[in-house]
Amino acid sequence: MWTYFWNSCIERWLKGQGGKCPQCNAKATRKDIRVLYAKSLKVIDTSERDRVIRELEKEREARRKLELEHAQTKLQYELKSQLVAKLQNELKMLKNATAKSNVSAPELGMSQGISTENMNKLIIHSALDIAKDGGCRVMAYNEWLNMVVVSMPSHVSMFPGCGVKKINMLDIKSERYIPVHTKQIRDMAFNPVKNDLLLTVGMDKLVKLTNVCNNAPVGSFTAESPLWSCCWNADHANQFFVGTATGLVLMYDTRNTDGPIKTIKVTGSGPVVSLCYIPWEASENSCTGGLLVARLSSCSFVLVKENEIQDNALLLEGPFTSLSYEKSTRHFMVSCRPCQKYPHARHLVCELQYVDMSSSAATNNKVVAANIIQTFKGGTTQKVLSRSSIVAHPLQAGSILACASDESTQSTCLWDVSSGACVQVLKCRETVIDILLLKSNQSAFLALLTDKSVKFYKWVELLS
Structure with a gap:
């Protein structure tokens, strides 16, 4: 050389x-x-390359400035929204003070026939098209991130499967799609402590944990049968439960990647259509924490302890479609589809209580039972396993609302649990399959999910 x-x-x-x-x-x-x-010999002229490099650096710097301006504008928008809400509250207080100075409150109610229960209404705020060809199933809300996620099939034929669409509640606009499962997603829930961690289960027999901030998978578990439902353990943030198509409840721990740490057999038949965890509370009048399990033909409350699992069959009649829990009152609602014995859909608001089955005071044989507080009737048709919701009224302290879809009339009904009266009926051209209460920017919304879109209704106060 x-x-x-x-x-x-x-x-x-x-x-x-x-x-x-x-x-x-x-x-x-x-x-x-x-x-x-x-x-x-050739002299290479690099002036053109140097010019392109300089222009590239200028464009990168301009992009960084635009991103910074976008973040500042977003922050200003949020601050302005809070200011508008504050001014609206001040305006309401001034109007109320003016009205009281002229007419006393009882006289105002008698003369105009206005009750405080009817002062709050839901009005349509916005609607987003999610899946053009349909396929949406469930929603979940993360108040910490101001984000709603909606399950949907992939809209790209080259990458089939299902995932979640993120919706930013600051401006109510859809954002990135995250592919997660190969088949339909049946249920999902955000971790109560690790706010960016989303739990999803699907018909592909997979349990997936996804970080919604960086859109990256965190963990995955494989079950032996399709999965229908899931929920987190509110008392232990690392544990969650999964309901299978064969009627089993699998208990997982995010720190144990080998598989389920417990397998729970629940009374009844059919798949586990809904799961709901009630946090533990030290009270003489309420039960300890546990898991509500709804199969198609049965409903149970499972006491989950470290070395013991106790299945308490609740004497409720199905067939069941969904469970919903309200934490301030510790009430839960069980929804049932029409059957031969009950021609109308039913929504049962219940509370858990201990019942002493012992014959003498010397023995202690207490079982958990469901005490039905209120029953609401729906339509006579229900082909879809839609999910109902029991929520605390965002504008009326102490008021609890039961919200459920009615396939017969293509509407969503809201009932007041205390009085049993129908507060409002929201008409919709499509069947609502999931209902979610949202609180964002000091405003309260009710999100209604259909097969193709999600509609946001906003609570407003009607001023006299």
């Missing part, structure tokens, strides 16, 4: 090193130097 040097460099080397070749260290003199002539 030849190595080329400048002539002056070689001569300097030979003088200093006693006549040795700079390449092989053999004896060499000046007459051994060979002059090589290049056939063609």
